[in-house]
Amino acid sequence: MSTKPAENAAPTPPAAPSIPELEDQERRLTLPHFTYEDAWALGSLLVEMAREREAPVAIDIRRGGQQLFHAALPGSTPDNDAWIDCKRRVVERYGCSSYLVGSRFRAKGTTFEDSSRLDPDRYAAHGGAFPIAVEGAGIIGTVVVSGLPQIADHALVVAALERFTAS
Numbered sequence: 001m002s003t004k005p006a007e008n009a010a011p012t013p014p015a016a017p018s019i020p021e022l023e024d025q026e027r028r029l030t031l032p033h034f035t036y037e038d039a040w041a042l043g044s045l046l047v048e049m050a051r052e053r054e055a056p057v058a059i060d061i062r063r064g065g066q067q068l069f070h071a072a073l074p075g076s077t078p079d080n081d082a083w084i085d086c087k088r089r090v091v092e093r094y095g096c097s098s099y100l101v102g103s104r105f106r107a108k109g110t111t112f113e114d115s116s117r118l119d120p121d122r123y124a125a126h127g128g129a130f131p132i133a134v135e136g137a138g139i140i141g142t143v144v145v146s147g148l149p150q151i152a153d154h155a156l157v158v159a160a161l162e163r164f165t166a167s
Contacts, residue, residue, distance in 0.1 A: 014151050014152060014155040015151075016103075016151055017099075017154075019100065019103050019104060019107060022096075022097060022099060022100040022103060023096075023100065025097070025158055026096060026097060026100070026130075026131065026133070028162075028165075029130075029133070029158070029161045029162065029165060030133040030134065030135055031132065031133065031134050031135070031165065032134070032135050033134060033135075034063060034132055034134050034140060034141065036068060038164075039061045039063065039068035039069045040068075040069060041164065042061060042069070042143060042160065042161070042164050043059060043061050043068075043069030043070075043071060045160050045163060045164055046059045046071075046143070046145065046156070046157070046160045047059060047071050047073065049156060049159065049160055049163075050073055050145070050156065051073065053156075055073065055075075055147060055148055055152075055156065056073060056074060056075025056076050056147045056148075057073055057076055057080065057145050057146060057147030057148060057153070057156070058070070058071065058072045058073070058076040058080035058081055058084060058145070058146050058147060059071045059072075059073075059143075059144070059145055060081075060084045060088065060142075060143070060144045061132070061141065061142070061143045061144075062088065062141045062142050063132070063140055063141035064140065064141060068141075073147075075147070076146075076147050080146040080147050081146075083124060083126070083128070083146040084128075084129075084144045084146045085122075086121075086122060086123055086124035086126075087124050087125075087126055087127075087128050087129035087144055087146065088129050088142045088144050089122060089123050090112075090123050090124060090125050090129060091129045091130065091131050091139075091142045091144075092142065093118075093123070095131065095139055096131060097127070097129060097130045097131065097154065098124065098125050098126055098127060098128060098129035098130075098154075099125075099126070099127030099128070099129075099150060099151070099154040101125040102125035102126060102127070102150075105125065112124075112125035126150040126153075127150030127151055127152075127153045127154030127155075128144055128145045128146050128148075128150060128153030128154055128156075128157060129142055129143075129144040129157075130142065130143050130144070130154070130157045130158065130161065143157055143160075143161070144157070145157050
């Protein structure tokens with residue numbers, strides 16, 4: 001019996017990061033600056049990475065109240081834009097990634113929906129929204145991916161930020 005995976009098998013989803021791992025990601029992925037050109041470069045990198053994975057996602061990057069980048073790839077839907085808004089609001093309210101917020105509620109034995117007292121039609125603590133933090137300035141914006149399972153949305157954003165900060 002062969003242990004080789006089938007050629008068309010779905011990729012293994014990423015493992016769920018722990019709360020300390022999520023907190024470490026946010027510390028490590030603070031940027032020295034974030035310009036309009038940086039938003040374009042990060043957004044373009046996310047599009048490239050999503051296309052390599054054939055991921056049906058929408059991507060959104062904002063600084064303050066201004067949308068600097070948006071892309072919708074094949075297979076994404078208008079629902080992904082609604083999820084982007086809900087996940088982005090969580091980052092703006094809590095100052096950390098939407099996946100970290102949801103993880104902290106789950107670690108307390110509850111859910112964001114049951115315990116946050118926020119409208120679930122406007123806030124979603126599901127993975128995929130990440131703060132854009134700049135050294136000396138703090139959180140100045142968000143980068144959000146929607147269209148995959150929440151762990152995969154989060155992992156795609158983190159992988160793109162890691163590549164972006166390494167360049």
